[in-house]
Amino acid sequence: MRFTDKNDLIGVFRIMTNSDCDKRTVILDAALQLFSENGFHGTPMTLLAEKANVGIGTIYRYFKNKEEVISNLYKELKSESVAAMRENISRDMPIREQFINIFENMLKYYIANPQKFLFMEQYSYSPFINSSTKQEVCSAYAESLVSFFEYGKKHQVIKDLSTQIIFATANGQVVSLAKMHIAGEINLNDDMIRKAIETSWDALKR
Amino acid sequence: MRFTDKNDLIGVFRIMTNSDCDKRTVILDAALQLFSENGFHGTPMTLLAEKANVGIGTIYRYFKNKEEVISNLYKELKSESVAAMRENISRDMPIREQFINIFENMLKYYIANPQKFLFMEQYSYSPFINSSTKQEVCSAYAESLVSFFEYGKKHQVIKDLSTQIIFATANGQVVSLAKMHIAGEINLNDDMIRKAIETSWDALKR
DNA sequence: ATGTGCGTGCGGAATGTTCATTCCGTTTTG
DNA sequence: CAAAACGGAATGAACATTCCGCACGCACAT
Numbered sequence: 001m002r003f004t005d006k007n008d009l010i011g012v013f014r015i016m017t018n019s020d021c022d023k024r025t026v027i028l029d030a031a032l033q034l035f036s037e038n039g040f041h042g043t044p045m046t047l048l049a050e051k052a053n054v055g056i057g058t059i060y061r062y063f064k065n066k067e068e069v070i071s072n073l074y075k076e077l078k079s080e081s082v083a084a085m086r087e088n089i090s091r092d093m094p095i096r097e098q099f100i101n102i103f104e105n106m107l108k109y110y111i112a113n114p115q116k117f118l119f120m121e122q123y124s125y126s127p128f129i130n131s132s133t134k135q136e137v138c139s140a141y142a143e144s145l146v147s148f149f150e151y152g153k154k155h156q157v158i159k160d161l162s163t164q165i166i167f168a169t170a171n172g173q174v175v176s177l178a179k180m181h182i183a184g185e186i187n188l189n190d191d192m193i194r195k196a197i198e199t200s201w202d203a204l205k206r
Numbered sequence: 207m208r209f210t211d212k213n214d215l216i217g218v219f220r221i222m223t224n225s226d227c228d229k230r231t232v233i234l235d236a237a238l239q240l241f242s243e244n245g246f247h248g249t250p251m252t253l254l255a256e257k258a259n260v261g262i263g264t265i266y267r268y269f270k271n272k273e274e275v276i277s278n279l280y281k282e283l284k285s286e287s288v289a290a291m292r293e294n295i296s297r298d299m300p301i302r303e304q305f306i307n308i309f310e311n312m313l314k315y316y317i318a319n320p321q322k323f324l325f326m327e328q329y330s331y332s333p334f335i336n337s338s339t340k341q342e343v344c345s346a347y348a349e350s351l352v353s354f355f356e357y358g359k360k361h362q363v364i365k366d367l368s369t370q371i372i373f374a375t376a377n378g379q380v381v382s383l384a385k386m387h388i389a390g391e392i393n394l395n396d397d398m399i400r401k402a403i404e405t406s407w408d409a410l411k412r
Numbered sequence: 413a414t415g416t417g418c419g420t421g422c423g424g425a426a427t428g429t430t431c432a433t434t435c436c437g438t439t440t441t442g
Numbered sequence: 443c444a445a446a447a448c449g450g451a452a453t454g455a456a457c458a459t460t461c462c463g464c465a466c467g468c469a470c471a472t
Contacts, residue, residue: 023448041245041246041431046430049449056451057433057434057447058448058449060434118331164386164392165398167382169379171378174378175381176377177378180370192371195367196367196374200375203405203409229421247457255424260423261423262423262424263422263423263460264423266460271458
């Protein structure tokens with residue numbers, strides 16, 4: 001999926017095996033960079049083609065139009081980030097530990113993938129992602145978090161607040177920290193990350 | 207709003223008869239609506255002119271170009287929001303009460319002015335606001351909050367965490383709640399707002 | 413009063429540029 | 443060699459900005 005770069009190695013004499021997704025992946029990679037930095041209307045298709053080392057026409061072989069590029073990219077990134085959030089979590093860990101791992105995973109993923117983070121921040125509430133796409137993609141994400149918080153409330157470990165407020169408290173901190181880190185306003189290391197999330201837990205614990 | 211005046215906006219020969227640039231205000235009002243909904247590259251000057259009931263040429267009488275429209279708008283909105291945050295705050299209130307009032311002010315202001323909020327969210331980290339503009343505008347904001355948090359730390363009422371982490375925790379929650387409320391994912395009333403911010407305080411108190 | 417000239421505020425057609433998308437010829441694959 | 447994949451010039455639309463002409467008010471002369 002990702003390290004198949006025969007094309008670059010061989011250069012002009014590339015021998016395309018049946019790598020159907022190869023160009024598609026290259027285009028999405030370039031799109032991530034350009035869209036996250038210059039926005040949707042700010043990145044011309046010509047530039048996208050150039051950055052991806054691909055002809056303009058090729059883009060239209062893989063995507064009906066510009067909007068489809070962005071919404072496909074959004075889908076892929078979102079599911080990747082949901083997977084990242086879920087790493088090292090199991091239902092039988094203490095709730096506090098699960099909480100801390102989940103949001104540490106999130107924050108670390110954001111910091112390790114600043115462009116992906118900025119892209120998702122920019123487009124999750126934007127008109128380019130139509131709402132059915134968004135719902136389709138976010139339902140898994142929302143459901144697993146909601147059920148986790150409700151489990152915590154039921155077991156009297158998490159405060160009895162509306163689930164959305166709980167989510168906003170934990171998620172908001174992490175997003176805000178990631179933004180500041182990426183903007184260079186703060187320089188987070190593992191220790192600070194851990195302390196920040198523990199602080200967030202103090203807000204929500206019973 | 208203060209020392210800068212109409213003269214640097216247009217040139218030395220500015221003689222505005224009308225009540226403080228009626229048209230300028232109308233243009234900025236329309237710009238807020240359009241930019242917050244469609245983005246910078248997504249709103250043509252023709253549309254802005256139409257929405258403001260103004261000729262295209264008129265816009266260029268008040269602003270050198272499109273970027274100046276957006277950066278002027280940003281400046282005005284940011285100082286308005288800083289003023290809102292500061293209402294009903296005085297140094298001799300208990301720290302907890304100051305904290306709760308500050309962030310309640312913020313959240314209520316965001317909810318009451320969704321377009322202004324979305325605009326600021328969208329553009330504070332965007333390339334259209336050059337960084338000197340941003341710093342000029344945010345310094346007052348940052349300084350007053352920073353000194354408040356440090357005061358709280360010194361008096362052992364607030365946890366001994368990096369000021370930026372404290373800021374991110376409180377600010378992040380409020381921003382996240384405002385986004386969800388505006389998107390219709392939650393419906394905040396005064397009681398919920400209060401409870402949410404008290405929760406945030408639980409994170410930060412000693 | 414009335415005429416004249418001028419400067420400011422204003423509107424919107426005109427201009428030149430940039431862009432998304434299409435179309436077709438070329439290259440690669442099987 | 444046929445079909446699929448590809449590239450990029452060509453097309454037409456949309457856009458930011460400029461430029462020019464109109465309207466109105468004011469100063470001063472008649």
